[in-house]
Amino acid sequence: MITTNDINNLEEKARTIRKQVVNMIFEAGTGHPGGSLSCVDIITVLYFHQMRYNPLEPDAGDRDRFILSKGHAAPTLYATLAECGYFPVNELHSLRKMGSLLQGHPDITIPGIEVSTGSLGQGLSISSGIALAAKIDNNDSQVYTLLGDGECDEGQVWEAAILASHYKLDNLTAIVDRNGLQIDGPTEKVLSLEPIAGKWREFGWHVIEIDGNKIAEIIESFDEARRIKGKPTVIIAHTLKGKGVSFMEWICAFHGKGLNKDEMKIALQELEGD
Amino acid sequence: MESKSTRDAYGDALLKLGDNPSVVVLDADLSVSTQTNKFAVKYPLRFINVGCAEQNLMGVAAGLAIAGKIPFASTYAIFSMRAWEQIRNTIAHDKLSVKIAVSHAGLTNGPDGASHQSLEDLALIRVIPNMSVINPCDAVETMSAVISETSRKGPAYIRLNRAKTPVIFDDNYQFKFGEAVKLTEGADLAIFATGTMVHKALEASEILKKEKINARVINIHTIKPLDETTIIKTAKETGAVISVEEHSIFGGLGGAIAEILAEQYPVPMKIIGVRDVFGESGEYDELLEKFGLTTLNIVTSARDILRRKK
Numbered sequence: 211m212i213t214t215n216d217i218n219n220l221e222e223k224a225r226t227i228r229k230q231v232v233n234m235i236f237e238a239g240t241g242h243p244g245g246s247l248s249c250v251d252i253i254t255v256l257y258f259h260q261m262r263y264n265p266l267e268p269d270a271g272d273r274d275r276f277i278l279s280k281g282h283a284a285p286t287l288y289a290t291l292a293e294c295g296y297f298p299v300n301e302l303h304s305l306r307k308m309g310s311l312l313q314g315h316p317d318i319t320i321p322g323i324e325v326s327t328g329s330l331g332q333g334l335s336i337s338s339g340i341a342l343a344a345k346i347d348n349n350d351s352q353v354y355t356l357l358g359d360g361e362c363d364e365g366q367v368w369e370a371a372i373l374a375s376h377y378k379l380d381n382l383t384a385i386v387d388r389n390g391l392q393i394d395g396p397t398e399k400v401l402s403l404e405p406i407a408g409k410w411r412e413f414g415w416h417v418i419e420i421d422g423n424k425i426a427e428i429i430e431s432f433d434e435a436r437r438i439k440g441k442p443t444v445i446i447a448h449t450l451k452g453k454g455v456s457f458m459e460w461i462c463a464f465h466g467k468g469l470n471k472d473e474m475k476i477a478l479q480e481l482e483g484d
Numbered sequence: 485m486e487s488k489s490t491r492d493a494y495g496d497a498l499l500k501l502g503d504n505p506s507v508v509v510l511d512a513d514l515s516v517s518t519q520t521n522k523f524a525v526k527y528p529l530r531f532i533n534v535g536c537a538e539q540n541l542m543g544v545a546a547g548l549a550i551a552g553k554i555p556f557a558s559t560y561a562i563f564s565m566r567a568w569e570q571i572r573n574t575i576a577h578d579k580l581s582v583k584i585a586v587s588h589a590g591l592t593n594g595p596d597g598a599s600h601q602s603l604e605d606l607a608l609i610r611v612i613p614n615m616s617v618i619n620p621c622d623a624v625e626t627m628s629a630v631i632s633e634t635s636r637k638g639p640a641y642i643r644l645n646r647a648k649t650p651v652i653f654d655d656n657y658q659f660k661f662g663e664a665v666k667l668t669e670g671a672d673l674a675i676f677a678t679g680t681m682v683h684k685a686l687e688a689s690e691i692l693k694k695e696k697i698n699a700r701v702i703n704i705h706t707i708k709p710l711d712e713t714t715i716i717k718t719a720k721e722t723g724a725v726i727s728v729e730e731h732s733i734f735g736g737l738g739g740a741i742a743e744i745l746a747e748q749y750p751v752p753m754k755i756i757g758v759r760d761v762f763g764e765s766g767e768y769d770e771l772l773e774k775f776g777l778t779t780l781n782i783v784t785s786a787r788d789i790l791r792r793k794k
Contacts, residue, residue, distance in 0.1 A: 271552075318578040325550055329573045335540045336574065339547015339555075342532060346508070346553075366570075369540035377532075 212429055216259075220425045223293070224254040228454045229481050230289035230302055236474035238306040241314075242282040244464040248389040248422070248449040249283050249356060255428040256354055257290050265295040268321055274351050275324050275340055279333020280358035280387060281315040282466070288312050288320070296322035331364025333357060334384055338374045341382040341442075352436070353382045360392030363401050368413065374442040375414030382442040383435040384415075387422065389451035391462050410444045422447025454481055487648040490679075491587040493623035494644050495519025497630035498556065502527050504634060508553045510534060512541045517646070518558040518587040538563050542570040542582070549580035554634050557582055561589035561602035561643060568608055575639045576614045583633050585642040589619075590680065590730030591758075591775070592646035594768040601763040607735025609641045610708050617708040619643040619729075619737075620659070621682035622652045625705055628659035636661060643679060645730075647768050650683045652703075664711035670698030673724040673786055673793070676715070678704045678737045681728040681756075681777065688782035699786060710740050716749050724793040725753045726785050730777055733757040752792040754785045 227250050235241035253276075257263075261274040278287050285305060292299045297311065297320070304310035311320055315328025325336055337355040344351050361367065374382055386406070394400045403409070407417045416438045420427040428447070435443035451465070452458025455477040469477065499522050501507045513536040515521040524531035532548075534541045538559055545557040557564075564571070564586045575582045586605070593600040610617055618633070618640055620626040626644065633640050652667075667682070668689050677685035682703045689699040700722055702714065719725055725745065727738035738755030745751060758775045772778060 325546065325574065326578050329569060331539075332543050332546075332570060332574055335543020335570075336547040336550065338540075339544040339549075340551045341547070342544065343508075343548050343551030343553050346530060347551075366537075366539040366543065369534070369537035370543065373534055373537070373540055373544065 281328035334370035488623035493626035670700035
């Protein structure tokens, strides 16, 4: 049973991750702050509450797996993996630097990263393959993948959506980070996705809609996904792009833009005082 | 001479591999054409039809490989190229053991026309780092190559053919990854051939022999990594080189050999292939004739190149 204390602890973890993300992108000089901040709470719940894994045994066959299909949110995943102990927190300073471990987008060479991503639209296919392998082997491990909402423009997402439903991959949970913005503007202006929940439902998925920045709702949705048998689950997580930093929230320009020193300082102050 | 298509041999090889629980076969709604249907009938739990969705085919295969399986992903050669970026960014970049086995390469899909033929795939796949490229010359070599690929880690592109072609090797033949195979002795010139063109190169060497021209025919089944040592040694010993492939003259076997020889041991060279045009509908043999992929063209090219040889 989840307690208020547990939720407070997870919120504190999320705050730590957000501060790391701001620092990392400031130090790197480039990156994707908006979509990294929107999904912090989701990734925090996955790694500090939901998933079964052991950083000391990263290749254990029965581990749950997470695939960051929206690979541009790499700073969030890196900060989380460091916090879990996959590599030293100190390594976070090297993001995007020449010769560093932490490539601009998730790379297979990084401890805890299951597969390289960054080219949009591919994570759901890859996750479906892993889920199929688990079914073949009667392995009860779970597969989670996080997609961007703009990413759902990619046709391959829907090829995979048909497959996961056809093969009844109830060990697969997709989360769509529905922050409403993509590079060129609001998703509904660039290429309308609505009714996005209806689309997934018609493709044969169990659909849950939540506030994706509310820890308790995220936890409940993962519990529900585990209970659903015979079909895959998608969680449409309504989030705020740039969440936690007032001048970035719902500002499209912060999709892919580094932070200057003043912006970094204000951001950290806000995150500290929240 | 016995004839059998390499796609048939692929289907048979998969059946032989069925006892290996790691082997999983995927197809994109072409299982009858690619011959993966034989495996599908016998091992339905390890056969995954993704429908006609090639990008997803490569992504799902990648996921299976990540989870420890040895996936064979099949479709037509040309349609696998629709997923080039998935192959590059996931399968090749992460060195996943996905075996991309594609049928109907080159002009063998004759009557279907240009849309279903593939004359550009070797160039497109060869340029990707970490990717291995295997183009077997007959059914025996295909069987051996497919089986041996299950014990080699990393991705491979295995290029197969629809048409029945002569079986060159006997059943004792063993495919050795990355090693060129000398089929005839000769020091007047070398003919490097791959896939369906190997038996035509052998026919050409017979005709040339009657003219007292001794051609060394070498079967290049592994186009990447290319057997550089053999290529340079052969260029030194023969002084003139012809390459033959059922592919564009750009970026395939000829391109690969030229890249090596231009830097390390330039000799007169002729690249036989399709000369920067699309295919069209027609019977397979008619198309080979039209595009100059014939025994006669190899013979004529051999005579020409000897005149250029110093």
